[in-house]
Amino acid sequence: MSTPDEKAKDKSANFKKKLTFMRGIEGGIVTVVHTVEQAITAERNGARAVIVIGNTATQAMGLGNAEIPRAADPRMVKRIMDHVMLPTFARVSIGHNMEARVMQHSWADGIDENEALAATSDRNIDYHALIIPAIAGVSNLQEALEMIKKGAAALRNKLSDESADRGMASEDTGTIKQAVVTMQGIKEEIKTIGAMSPDERKAHIEGWDVKEKDLERVLEKKRLMVPFFADGGVYHPMDVAMLMSTGYTGAIASVQLFQARNPEKRMRSLVMAAKHHDRPDIIASITEDHGNNGEVV
Numbered sequence: 001m002s003t004p005d006e007k008a009k010d011k012s013a014n015f016k017k018k019l020t021f022m023r024g025i026e027g028g029i030v031t032v033v034h035t036v037e038q039a040i041t042a043e044r045n046g047a048r049a050v051i052v053i054g055n056t057a058t059q060a061m062g063l064g065n066a067e068i069p070r071a072a073d074p075r076m077v078k079r080i081m082d083h084v085m086l087p088t089f090a091r092v093s094i095g096h097n098m099e100a101r102v103m104q105h106s107w108a109d110g111i112d113e114n115e116a117l118a119a120t121s122d123r124n125i126d127y128h129a130l131i132i133p134a135i136a137g138v139s140n141l142q143e144a145l146e147m148i149k150k151g152a153a154a155l156r157n158k159l160s161d162e163s164a165d166r167g168m169a170s171e172d173t174g175t176i177k178q179a180v181v182t183m184q185g186i187k188e189e190i191k192t193i194g195a196m197s198p199d200e201r202k203a204h205i206e207g208w209d210v211k212e213k214d215l216e217r218v219l220e221k222k223r224l225m226v227p228f229f230a231d232g233g234v235y236h237p238m239d240v241a242m243l244m245s246t247g248y249t250g251a252i253a254s255v256q257l258f259q260a261r262n263p264e265k266r267m268r269s270l271v272m273a274a275k276h277h278d279r280p281d282i283i284a285s286i287t288e289d290h291g292n293n294g295e296v297v
Contacts, residue, residue, distance in 0.1 A: 011128055018133035018153035019226060025049045025087060025250065026227045029270050032255040034072065039080045045264050046271035049087040051112050052077050053255065070117055071099045074106040081107060089135065095121025104132050111135070115159055127151030135229070139182055141189040144224055145210035155224065156231040156252060157182035176239045179230040183246045194219045223247065235266065237273035237286045244277035
């Protein structure tokens, strides 16, 4: 039987492997898909990874709420992995450990525990119990550090919606406000806590379930220690450029991009925007003709 120290070492080693895997996806676009054809389009046009979903909140509402958004069919996850070489993540419900285990059994490369699906618990999935990495949603520094302690190898901003518990938090709306507000808030928290005395800092984080060494690393680097992706209605190149410039290390492109008149060109424009986010001249050129003037059809 393993000793507590040996278990801690194993947990740390597994986390490092997951983090190394996620580092390979940083700097680009992760695309949400729900068909094989969409995954192929994403791969051919520069996506770093795909996240497989079932129906979206908008689709569910079109069904009169008869079917709330749920995780993708494991068979679809397998089919997509048979057709593309990209890292393939499966979106699962908050707290649904069985969905996570099923997707791991289906050979998904990772999971995205997401409030866009119907929540099943107030507690998150046990990330350390998984072999594959998990992406977790956060809205502030405390949540970010707590998710890292729980074993999340990557983070994204939470989708903000009052109906989130029912699986209606939607990435379908074309706004990046929540992503921008989340990043600005976390950067401000890091700055504020970093300026505190040790006693003030101790009092400030009382009640936080975080590792002190993780907080120290964040304050030293002035950024989060794991990949942090922008999420929520991302399908315009200027939005991608702004989000990357704000401090995100990648962006999760909405499945809405496949409703553009030319999704291939739209996908390429997002990839180019992530790569050249600090070049307004290049972004201007990309945006002039990127698959139909920012609209979906």
